[in-house]
Amino acid sequence: MLSKVKSMSLMGVCGYLVEVQVDVAYGIPSWDVVGLPDTSVREAKERVRAALRNVGIDFPSRKVIVNLAPANTKKEGPYFDLPIAVGIIMDLEYIRCDNIAEYVFIGELSLDGKINKINGILPMCIEAYNLGIKKAIVPYENRKEAGVVEGLEVYPAKTLSDVIEHLNGGRPIERYQTDVQALFSNERKYEFDFSDVKGQESIKRALEIAAAGGHNCLLIGSPGSGKTMLARRLPSILPDITFKESLEITKIHSIAGTLPSNEALITYRPFRAPHHTVSSVALVGGGSFPKPGEISLAHYGVLFLDELPEFKRNSLEVMRGPLEDNQVTISRVSGTLTYPCDFMLIASMNPCPCGYYGSKEKECTCTPNQITKYMGKISGPLLDRIDIHIEVSPVKYEKLESEEKAESSETIKKRVNNARAIQSQRYEGTDIICNAGLTPAMINKYCKLGKEEKEILQSAFQRLGLSARAHSRILKVARTIADLAGSEEIKVEHLAEAIQYRSLDRKYWS
Amino acid sequence: MIDMKYDIHILRKEDKLFPTRLNILEDCPDILYVLGNAGILNDFAIAIVGSRSCDEYGKSVTEDFSRELAQSGVCVISGLAEGIDTYAHKGALAGNGKTIAVLGSGFAHIFPASNKQLLEEIIESGGAIVSEYLPDQVPMSMCFPRRNRIVAAMTEGTLVTQAREKSGALITAKLARHYGKKLFAVPGDLNNRKRAGSNSLFKMGAKMVVEEKDILNEFPDYHFSAVKKSKKKTSNRLPPEKYANTYLLLQNGPIHMSELCRISKQGAGQVMSDLTMLEMQGFVKQLAGGFYTMI
Incomplete structure (x- = not known):
């Protein structure tokens, strides 16, 4: 007899549907899992066998074949223990459930029939919902995560017996929803x-x-x-x-x-x-x-x-x-x-390697060569x-002791949120959400400088010995400073401040 | 073989351009290899030497002395090494003066490699690079003390601006003494013994100098012709009103930008922006580690 149970697996950050097909037939007793299972999936055999026995179901002395479809993708992880067990139990007719196709089963079994927590339940539940599946039976410990998916009925199960009882309608599991x-x-x-x-x-x-x-x-x-x-x-x-x-x-x-x-x-x-x-x-x-x-x-x-x-x-x-x-x-x-x-x-x-270059506390003992080498460990790109x-x-x-109250994160965050709001309005319809993502073409469009500002930037490059790669970085940071100040244009003071944040470009360093 | 951008002049002992001051050496080189302007080797020259590792103080003192000496028409000689030597050459270039670098290796092996650009600047500015070694001589540790004897002998006097207790610069100083040249030193910080090697020279009879005139006055017979009117900054120049608040916070010596932001009544952003403007207009200077100081 053949039974089909739905389950999920993972590909990257997305879940995908796996159909667990279980066939229990007469023949020489054997137990096979096909459909590119990895070791942890193959080992499901032993876990399922023990779990079934320990909830009072004799494992059949028949030819059992489990297929994980689609058969061309590698399956890994212990997600399929529960669906395989449910499939076998259905074949043995311990479960009578007409709407089994509405369910998706995800969970790892321990030998005593308990359902263990697994990783990746959220992406699997999201995908299950997207595929139009209505109900999910998930490990109890994963209930909060799974319950986030609105519209999917999540039934957290502690043991395999709970699942059997639920499907038979004897003792339904209560649906869980996260607020x-x-x-x-x-x-x-x-x-x-x-x-x-x-x-x-x-x-x-x-x-x-x-x-x-x-x-x-x-x-x-x-x-x-x-x-x-x-x-x-x-x-x-x-x-x-x-x-x-x-x-x-x-x-x-x-x-x-x-x-x-x-x-x-x-x-x-x-x-x-x-x-x-x-x-x-x-x-x-x-x-x-x-x-x-x-x-x-x-x-x-x-x-x-x-x-x-x-x-x-x-x-x-x-x-x-x-x-x-x-x-x-x-x-x-x-x-x-x-x-x-x-x-x-x-x-x-x-x-520098000794750590004290430019420090007022301790003298640096590094040679210029050592410092150059140390800096060279970080590539230009x-x-x-x-x-x-x-x-x-x-x-x-003395300053650590002082009573002065510093600004709280809450206050700073308000300013940050304001600046981000300006940015998301400006970049509506583009691929980026904040100034850091500006491409060279976008810099020309959004970081326009006035005549005075251009002169300042030019003289900064000459006088302060900035390297050319600093140019677009300064413009981007100046754009953010202007946004923080709520200013439409990048003004001289914004530009001047942005130049401060390029200390590695200064010549004196190397 | 050796890819050279500049012509190498080969000077023999008999040549007119060969520095006559070298004749006092018992082991005077028979041949000198020269890049750049070979005509300045007999000019009045002062050596400025010091440690390879130096701090902010050593750097600024060296650059100031070198610039001012160069502006007074003195040729500054040093060894193109890291640290003080580099700043000595840079100072002279900044003063539009002449400078000569004496190498401890052949021209094909500039050491340290980071000074190749400086070498070109020296040649372009009408200075010279001198070596007694064949162009393909690789730098070896024994070469550098021998180089020092040429530095000491080619000049009228040697100035040590900052040195460690066991610095090669002290070898040059002792040699200068030995050849009967004048020896000058800038006092070092007594609390920082590592950097106070120059102080031991005073015990040997070096003359303490605090400005370039102290050196020039030692040579009353020589008539110095200033290269250019020195554009010494006028100390009473004040920055624009806008930045005055931030500027005045710096009057008690170097201070970290975080500290500036804290004591200033303006916001951090304003202070940072003021500092850039002040620096670009030449009123303040950024030191390593985020510290700022008035110029």
């Missing part, structure tokens, strides 16, 4: 706030500009000057997250298994800080069964690379493309996947993608 409105209306608090930061006004200003225009940012300073501390606070001033963004972030974290278990949606901007030993695959994503990398986990949030020159050169170079395209495409023999990665890059570095460079200096002890 998305409540999630978003809650005051979203970040752990770190700018009001804790004493001093460092110029850096705070630079980060405000970075947040307002979505600019990548490089903090340069001696050890203990507060680079990491400042970067950690950046998410708290980034513009409010929208439902769409939240959904996309959650999808990626759902697949990667980094979603906190008690959260339905990620309603804050992620902050990822991979260690400098990170491999290029861990950074951009990949593997034989591709997984999203750190840059995708930082989607719509902040990727913080501490001690940038310590990162392996090739790990950094692979980021160049994704930084430009806001997505990363991974090609493997098994297929090509695309993960989104629209993030703000915040990097930090010391000014990567540096080209960083709009703002700023030098951080440690705060003196």
Whole structure:
């Protein structure tokens, strides 16, 4: 007898429908799974057999064949345990259910019949809904995530017996729905706030500009000057997250298994800080069964690379493309996947190998050659993608003690939100959402300078020894500064301030 | 083989252009290789030397002395090395004066490579590059102390602006003393012993100098012809009203831009913008690490 049960699998950040076909026939007893299963799918056999026995169903001594259709894509992961088990039980006629086609089953079984949590439930449920499937049976622990999909009836099941009872109509499982409105209306608090930061006004200003225009940012300073501390606070001033963004972030974290278990949606901007030993695959994503990398986990949030020159050169170079395209495409023999990665890059570095070049606290012991070499570890093309460079200096002890109250993240964020609103209005109908995305052609259109401003910029290049690559960066940052000030035109003071944020272009550095 | 943009002049000891001051050397080179203007080798010259590693103070002192000496018509000689040597040449170029670099290697192997552009600037400005080594001689550590003897002997006096305690510059200074040349030094910070190698020269009888006149006055017989009227900045020049507030915050010495933003009543953005304008108009200068100082 043949039974068909619907299930889902993952391809990149999208789910796709898999039909689990189970045939239990007379013949020499055997148990086969076909349809390009990987090891974890093949092992489902043993889990399903034990789980069935432990809920009181004897595994049939017959020829069992399970086909996962479409048969030409590789299947991985333990998602199919539940649908396979349900298929067999249907064949054995323990379940009588006419509307089985309305259901999609996703879940991993443990040997005692319990249904375990799995990764990637959100993208699968979204796709199931898009395909017009009405009901989903998901692991109990994944209920909050699955319940976000409005219109899909989500039934969280704790054990295989619950599923059987539910399908037979004996003891229906209660439908679960996540209150998305409540999630978003809650005051979203970040752990770190700018009001804790004493001093460092110029850096705070630079980060405000970075947040307002979505600019990548490089903090340069001696050890203990507060680079990491400042970067950690950046998410708290980034513009409010929208439902769409939240959904996309959650999808990626759902697949990667980094979603906190008690959260339905990620309603804050992620902050990822991979260690400098990170491999290029861990950074951009990949593997034989591709997984999203750190840059995708930082989607719509902040990727913080501490001690940038310590990162392996090739790990950094692979980021160049994704930084430009806001997505990363991974090609493997098994297929090509695309993960989104629209993030703000915040990097930090010391000014020299010993860390104290230009510092007033300690004397630098590096030779100019060593400094040049250290700087050379970061390639020009990567540096080209960083709009703002700023030098951080440690705060003196007396200032740490002072009672002065610094501006809170909330206040800064209001200004950032205003600037973003101006930008999204200006770029309506184009591909970009903020100034950081401006292409050369768009710079000519949106960053027009008056006569006086042009002269200032020209003389800045001559007098301050800026390199030519600084030109478009300065214009973009000046555009953001003007937006923050609510000014239609880029004025002299905006331009002059933008020039301040290009310290690596200054000649004295090398 | 060697791709050379400039002609190499080969000067033998008997040649008229050969620097006669070198004759006091017991091991005077028989041949000198010269790039650029070989006619200035016998001009009145002062050597400016110091450590390769120097700080902001050493840099500014060296550039100032070199510029002012060059403006007074003195030819500045140094070794085209990193640090003080580089700033000595740059200072002389800034003063539109003549400068000579004495190399410790052949012309095909400029060391450090980062100074190749400086070398071209020196030649274009009418200065000269001198070496006693064949053009394909690679730089070796033994070559540089030997180079120092030429630097010391080719000049009337040697000025040490900043040196570490065990600096090659001190070798040059001792050699200059040995050849009976005048020795000058700029006092270093006593608290920073690493950078105060020049102070030990005072014990050897070096003359302490605080401005270029201190050096020139030591040569009463020589008539200095200023190259150009020195365009010394007038200290009472004030920046436009608009930027005055920010400018005045700098009067107590170098200060970090974050600190400036904090003590200023204006917003951070305004201060940052003012600083750029002030810098472009030549009122303030940015130092390494985000510090600003008045000029």
